[in-house]
Amino acid sequence: MIQQQQHRISIIGIGRVGLPLALVFAEKGFFVYGVDVDKNKVLVVNSGKMPFIEEGADKLLEKWRGKGFVATTDFQYATENSDTLVLTLGTPVDEHLNPIFSQIESVIKSIVYNLHAGQLIVLRSTVSPGTTEYIKRYIESNTKWKIGEDIFLAFCPERIAEGKSIEEIPHIPQIIGTLDAKSAEKAEAVFKQLTPEILHSDARSAELAKLYCNMYRYINFAIANEFMMIARQHDRDIAEVTRLVNTNYKRGGLKSPGFTAGPCLYKDGFFLVNRSPFTELITTSWKINESVPAYLIEEIKKQTSLVNKKVAILGLAFKKNIDDNRNSLAYRAKKICIAEGAKVTMHDPYLEPCDLTNVLKGADVVFIAIDHDYYRRELSLEKIAEMTNKDSLLCDIWNIFGTNKVLTRLKRPTTQQLLQEAVSSDDEESS
Ligand SMILES: NC(=O)c1ccc[n+]([C@@H]2O[C@H](COP(=O)([O-])OP(=O)(O)OC[C@H]3O[C@@H](n4cnc5c(N)ncnc54)[C@H](O)[C@@H]3O)[C@@H](O)[C@H]2O)c1
Structure with missing residues (x-):
């Protein structure tokens, strides 16, 4: 059982997906860091202003800013002090329509040496099939940690309609795709606080499901x-x-x-x-x-x-x-x-x-x-x-x-x- 008040979450990338999700987690009693490289966005959010239209988010931001939710550019502090790291970074395509994962790669490279045992990494951006496996390989070949034993990893896609996140997150079954049972258990403990229905699967099926x-x-x-x-x-x-x-x-x-x-x-x-x-x-x-x-x-x-x-x-x-x-x-x-x-x-x-x-x-x-x-x-x-x-x-x-x-x-x-x-x-x- 998770004690939300003692469980800290870093949402990395407080864009259209990350910020509403951060506020919903805060509303459920978690302490949430909203981490972003965009200094201006962090300032705007901490001043209580939503940087984009999102139904119901203004009220939650006003309620939780400085209490259950803080936006920050201090990537290292937030991630080191969090139990769960949720990656909600952009995954665009380039001018030749090839997927670009540079945002995710740069974040994984930055966190990899500061991870500590017991942390859960959740990939929430939309990604190519096989990305969760790639991240597991990257972490295991660059650290002493084993996924599923020391560090836990799950792909938990976002399926909201933009602008309706606050209303929809509690009602959409949460797909959790993992490469091991312990990570699945850890991710369920977190997402069960947001939505009652959890659909477990392997990571690649979950990645395909989101794209489908x-x-x-x-x-x-x-x-x-x-x-x-x-x-x-x-x-x-x-x-x-x-x-x-x-x-x-x-x-x-x-x-x-x-x-x-x-x-x-x-x-x-x-x-x-x-x-x-x-x-x-x-x-x-x-x-x-x-x-x-x-x-x-x-x-x-x-x-x-x-x-x-x-x-x-x-x-x-x-x-x-x-x-x-x-x-x-x-x-x-x-x-x-x-x-x-x-x-x-x-x-x-x-x-x-x-x-x-x-x-x-x-x-x-x-x-x-x-x-x-x-x-x-x-x-x-x-x-x-x-x-x-x-x-x-x-x-x-x-x-x-x-x-x-x-x-x-x-x-x-x-x-x-x-x-x-x-x-x-x-x-x-x-x-
Ligand atoms: N927009 C949607 O409706 C929607 C719905 C479901 C899934 N998705 C997927 O969710 C992901 C995020 O989409 P979005 O629309 O929120 O994108 P976005 O561009 O609005 O948000 C990405 C955020 O990440 C920040 N960022 C970039 N590099 C960073 C870094 N190194 N460290 C910290 N922050 C960094 C950016 O400044 C930005 O605020 C994408 O994979 C997208 O495909 C989007």
Whole structure:
């Protein structure tokens, strides 16, 4: 049985995954060091400010900072004084789409000579299959310690949806992948305090499971995006076909199309195919999803040239209601529009909170790149038509305005309609 108050945890890398996890551990009674190389982030966090949007995290940070949670750059002090070290470092891909593990490698190299008997190392970043075995080999060949006897090692992947960690961590079964029984027991003792359901397995199966979770979603979105393109070839819209497929049919479940990207979905597939010569589905899905902006712009061009036109791109995050624009396809859309001769304005309520009216004013094309609820709330077809140029084109792959069409030609209200609207709102006010 773990006594949380006496059990210290270092979360190494207080990014989008590490910081919420650190706060959830603090809430469960552990003492947590949030370790990061980013001095500015550490300062911001210790001042009580979340460096990014994460539902429910501000309250936990306010409650635990300086008590159950301290952010620090003092890597050595924190790790030497912790019973458990959780690695939540970034694992991006390089420009050739090869996985980069330099953050993990540099941390493992730094901690290896300061480890002390009994410590548990948890790998929580998303990694290539075999990484846990690699870390075991590295530790055992550079120290006197044996994994499973002196030092314990587990791969415990994060499976939250970004922005929803605080809500989701207690409900997601925790996969624990290990190379020995004692490490499995130690990791369970820690994670059992966060979530009731633990799924034990070997480390490689757990590494694969995490990657399969993401790629399964990614491939499903690629199918939706390809079906959207095929439907348009037949002059039909995907929303209607999806309705027919999914309504009251238990083998339905077709996803809706969209801009499918972000720091995880974009790169995780390359951790799987990196050393597999004959697998095509993941890379094909990547090509389909990454090509959606170019496809939509080609469709727009069939209706209007973009030369000297104004394109307003709304939503710059990689998914809705968050402030993370890593690997967002909105920027690819922007580049293509500029190459086509358009002037581009951009808006995002969380990343580029400029005046939406100015962004839309005089636009010839409005491109909904991400379906933030904000746009559902603040805009309507009528409002967009009023602000943009006459007969502007709306590209709404997310169908947030319920047109059931990827492309909609907007009709500006006539002066008479505007007058009528004004009269009826006057009537409402006076009644
Ligand atoms: N973002 C998600 O929704 C999500 C979900 C599940 C899994 N993951 C995986 O979790 C991992 C972390 O992702 P993230 O989005 O939190 O990344 P991130 O870039 O937001 O966080 C990484 C943090 O590590 C810090 N860091 C880098 N080198 C360091 C070092 N040597 N010592 C200490 N800190 C260091 C960085 O400054 C940064 O704050 C990745 O493997 C990712 O694939 C992410």
